[in-house]
Amino acid sequence: MSFKPITLAALRTIFFLCFPLLFPFMLASFYTPVDLLSINCGSSSNSSGNDRTWTGDVDSKFLHREGESIVATALTQSPSTPQVPYTTARLSRSQFSYSLPVSPG
Template sequence: RASPLDFFISPPLAKNKMSSSSSSKYLSLTNSSLFTPLHLSFLFLHLTILVTGDLPPPYVPLDSIALDCGSSANSVGNVGQWTADINSRVALLDQNNLSTHPTENVASTSFVPYYTARVTLSQFTYTFRVNKTGPKFVRLHFNPASYTGFCKQL
């Protein structure tokens, strides 16, 4: 019977160590107790780690624009600095829409950016200056509240 260490000996040495019997000391799936389910699971885990490699680094935006729609002054919220869309460097192309406050007393409306809103029945466009080319991440924050002339029910 071969010892587990015999499988780690290079093939030429294994041949020299062999007895006169014709049994092979090469690694074989059929005659080895080395490949128990536990050993196979470690092998597959190791291969999985090698294949997947390192995780990609977290996304870091090249441009960070936090727009407080309907606000006339820049403000600081719980996620950082918010830029007002009235009288600011952000270009609002249609000035005929409304800046308003929620008509409901919702607890979240006291926080930026939920205290003000830009509401309209027509299309409007914002333009932003960006520093670098490349993909951009856009995150929209909505407050499920009613506004003057606009009901949250569809």
């Protein structure tokens, strides 16, 4: 069994096919987010957890809703689950959205 050496054309083809797969990972390493935004739906206060600062959305300037919505709190929770942000939730039959101010970059 004999192997033929890889030609320059074959190497170019391999590079052409593999480079697009690596490109997003190369860009991701250069990106540092300017704004770190985490919303704790259904919470009335800011809190910390999972190495983040969570902003509560009750009476929040970020929350925009058309109809009524309610907040709910978990009755029970596994001790291994972090309380923030998994204890509270926002429930609505109408659409709602968040407008988040972000810095360019």
